[in-house]
Amino acid sequence: MSGIVLRNIRKTYPGGPTVLHDVSMEFHPGEFIVIVGPSGCGKSTLLRLIAGLERADAGEIEIAGKRANDLAPQDRDIAMIFQNYALYPHMSVRENIAFGLELRGMPRAERNRRAEEVAHMLQLDAYLERKPAALSGGQRQRVAMGRAMARNTSTFLMDEPLSNLDNALRVAMRTEIKELHRQLGATIVYVTHDQTEALSLADRVAVMKDGHLQQFDRPEAIYDRPQNRFVASFLGVPPINFIAADRLPGWQGMQGLTAGLRPDILTVHTERPARPALEARIVLSEMTGSDLLLHCDSPAGRLTVTTPRRERMLAADPLWISYDLDRTLFFDNDSGERVDLERNVHSIFNTEE
Amino acid sequence: MKPENPILTTLSVAAGLLFLSPVLYSVWMSFQTADAFYTGKLVFTLDNYGRAVGEFNFARYLVNSLIVSGLVTVLGITVATLAAFAFARFTFRGGDLMFGATVATLMIPSHISLIPNYLTLAKAGLLDTYAGLILPAISNGFAAFFLRQYIRGIPKALDEAAYMDGATPLTVLWRIIVPLSRPAIASMALYIFITEWNNYIWPLVAVGKQDLYTLQIGLARLYKINPGEGLVDWPLVMAASTITILPVLIGFLLVERHLVRGITMGAVK
Ligand SMILES: Nc1ncnc2c1ncn2[C@@H]1O[C@H](COP(=O)(O)OP(=O)(O)OP(=O)(O)O)[C@@H](O)[C@H]1O
Numbered sequence: 001m002s003g004i005v006l007r008n009i010r011k012t013y014p015g016g017p018t019v020l021h022d023v024s025m026e027f028h029p030g031e032f033i034v035i036v037g038p039s040g041c042g043k044s045t046l047l048r049l050i051a052g053l054e055r056a057d058a059g060e061i062e063i064a065g066k067r068a069n070d071l072a073p074q075d076r077d078i079a080m081i082f083q084n085y086a087l088y089p090h091m092s093v094r095e096n097i098a099f100g101l102e103l104r105g106m107p108r109a110e111r112n113r114r115a116e117e118v119a120h121m122l123q124l125d126a127y128l129e130r131k132p133a134a135l136s137g138g139q140r141q142r143v144a145m146g147r148a149m150a151r152n153t154s155t156f157l158m159d160e161p162l163s164n165l166d167n168a169l170r171v172a173m174r175t176e177i178k179e180l181h182r183q184l185g186a187t188i189v190y191v192t193h194d195q196t197e198a199l200s201l202a203d204r205v206a207v208m209k210d211g212h213l214q215q216f217d218r219p220e221a222i223y224d225r226p227q228n229r230f231v232a233s234f235l236g237v238p239p240i241n242f243i244a245a246d247r248l249p250g251w252q253g254m255q256g257l258t259a260g261l262r263p264d265i266l267t268v269h270t271e272r273p274a275r276p277a278l279e280a281r282i283v284l285s286e287m288t289g290s291d292l293l294l295h296c297d298s299p300a301g302r303l304t305v306t307t308p309r310r311e312r313m314l315a316a317d318p319l320w321i322s323y324d325l326d327r328t329l330f331f332d333n334d335s336g337e338r339v340d341l342e343r344n345v346h347s348i349f350n351t352e353e
Numbered sequence: 354m355k356p357e358n359p360i361l362t363t364l365s366v367a368a369g370l371l372f373l374s375p376v377l378y379s380v381w382m383s384f385q386t387a388d389a390f391y392t393g394k395l396v397f398t399l400d401n402y403g404r405a406v407g408e409f410n411f412a413r414y415l416v417n418s419l420i421v422s423g424l425v426t427v428l429g430i431t432v433a434t435l436a437a438f439a440f441a442r443f444t445f446r447g448g449d450l451m452f453g454a455t456v457a458t459l460m461i462p463s464h465i466s467l468i469p470n471y472l473t474l475a476k477a478g479l480l481d482t483y484a485g486l487i488l489p490a491i492s493n494g495f496a497a498f499f500l501r502q503y504i505r506g507i508p509k510a511l512d513e514a515a516y517m518d519g520a521t522p523l524t525v526l527w528r529i530i531v532p533l534s535r536p537a538i539a540s541m542a543l544y545i546f547i548t549e550w551n552n553y554i555w556p557l558v559a560v561g562k563q564d565l566y567t568l569q570i571g572l573a574r575l576y577k578i579n580p581g582e583g584l585v586d587w588p589l590v591m592a593a594s595t596i597t598i599l600p601v602l603i604g605f606l607l608v609e610r611h612l613v614r615g616i617t618m619g620a621v622k
């Protein structure tokens with residue numbers, strides 16, 4: 001079990017722009033870390049630096065308390081699942097899974113047994129003797145998982161390991177990974193685009209943008225108290241609504257703020273409620289199962305609301321949208337940083353209206 | 354395979370026969386007696402082969418050629434593969450320059466290096482030895498260049514996955530790169546073997562002892578030691594020629610199935 005410390009990591013690819021700017025993070029032993037961020041923000045690069053496949057231009061990487069900047073990948077005791085699988089095309093599934101064990105001198109019978117065990121866990125038993133070319137995308141992805149899992153390493157780096165699986169398998173594998181983490185107690189650094197994955201798997205989530213670390217915290221904190229507008233908008237489905245704060249009915253507070261309203265803190269009324277509410281018209285409604293997703297136009301701008309499915313809701317015109325003041329987020333218009341108004345939030349509203 | 358097209362089939366057979374005709378003719382001739390051949394009669398015999406192998410020492414030449422070409426191929430392909438791996442996968446000081454120099458050797462006609470090589474080997478006392486025949490042929494710029502291009506086509510992620518699995522660079526070369534480059538390596542090995550097999554100038558320069566003659570030298574000498582001015586014993590020469598081409602032909606047939614192109618992909622999505 002080993003922790004990882006990144007200190008002021010900077011990385012520039014030769015002839016390219018700087019991909020990581022002064023990134024500092026500390027992963028505790030046994031933690032499940034999820035890194036999220038838009039495409040091209042440097043997530044894979046960060047993993048490759050930890051793996052030892054790239055060198056940092058500045059800063060320090062520490063693994064298990066020792067400086068690891070100059071350590072070769074094979075000396076770091078880290079297993080990695082590549083974004084593009086990187087399975088050995090000339091080896092069978094069994095050989096792919098057992099290759100790392102073989103290189104570490106495990107006897108054939110033992111590594112075969114281990115490969116079969118791992119394959120069974122990943123429902124790959126039927127494919128042990130196949131070459132990667134004869135597997136589907138999802139099967140390949142599972143072989144890549146298996147190759148990393150076969151070795152009992154203290155640290156796993158996973159670059160979007162579930163991105164190619166169908167929904168059912170993805171959910172199953174998510175549980176599997178969580179279980180694996182619980183069993184092995186290994187440190188896992190997991191990159192994903194999928195925010196459900198991020199919030200459900202992580203002990204802590206790192207949100208990145210353009211090579212800058214935006215926020216690194218527990219999922220609840222990321223969701224409830226995002227550092228800035230970017231973090232607020234990146235996590236949460238359906239996405240958070242932003243409207244100018246002074247368009248909120250009854251607003252008497254300071255200028256230059258944007259209010260962030262997550263769809264689940266909004267309530268739809270067919271009659272004008274006693275609380276402050278925005279008048280709105282439905283532009284589009286989407287059925288999401290038990291809920292309705294309403295896209296509405298209000299004087300303050302477009303709002304997305306989730307609401308239990310009730311037919312009369314759709315007929316209402318106009319309807320009224322009220323909001324949970326305690327859970328409304330405020331951001332500075334210029335810096336995009338979140339502004340804490342919690343203490344006096346009620347005093348700035350004229351709740352009488 | 355597509356259904357057979359009779360016109361295409363006829364044309365290919367015709368072309369094949371056309372290309373093969375000199376070879377077929379010489380093989381045909383090698384089985385006839387000289388007397389009959391010159392008088393336009395047909396008398397079949399195996400005598401020519403017996404004489405070539407026994408009287409004219411072709412058994413020895415064949416062994417020499419096999420030793421020299423075999424070792425040049427094994428050593429040459431090893432050196433070329435190591436160089437290609439280094440050029441394809443590592444950046445190191447002077448690497449580009451060295452690669453440039455390797456490519457530049459392709460533009461230098463071999464005759465230009467003849468004298469320097471000769472003098473070097475003379476100084477090292479390696480003339481008239483197997484080493485003298487073999488060493489200058491080991492470095493093959495074309496093979497290194499060709500294999501480097503091929504290796505660059507193999508996704509680097511495979512190397513990286515192997516490093517993560519605990520491999521050293523040599524393990525990566527041996528377990529990942531070489532198996533995936535097999536068609537290219539087989540092609541280059543065949544190319545090196547044939548080139549060395551047909552090499553005439555260098556053995557001629559480097560070797561004086563008859564014991565070290567290769568087939569090509571032996572074949573050329575056959576004209577001179579032939580009795581009867583102006584009247585060459587063609588059936589004998591053709592028997593010797595047949596002995597000379599046969600191993601290459603067998604070698605090709607052995608390697609041919611490895612030359613099939615295209616790596617089995619599926620490594621990368
Ligand atoms: N070998 C390289 N040479 C030059 N630039 C590179 C190289 N690899 C990545 N980049 C650039 O670095 C940036 C970050 O790439 P990276 O692969 O880390 O992004 P990512 O966050 O993993 O994106 P995605 O979610 O699409 O996988 C991108 O702009 C990319 O173009």
Ligand SMILES: [Mg+2]
Pocket residue numbers: 043044045083159
């Ligand atoms: Mg990536």
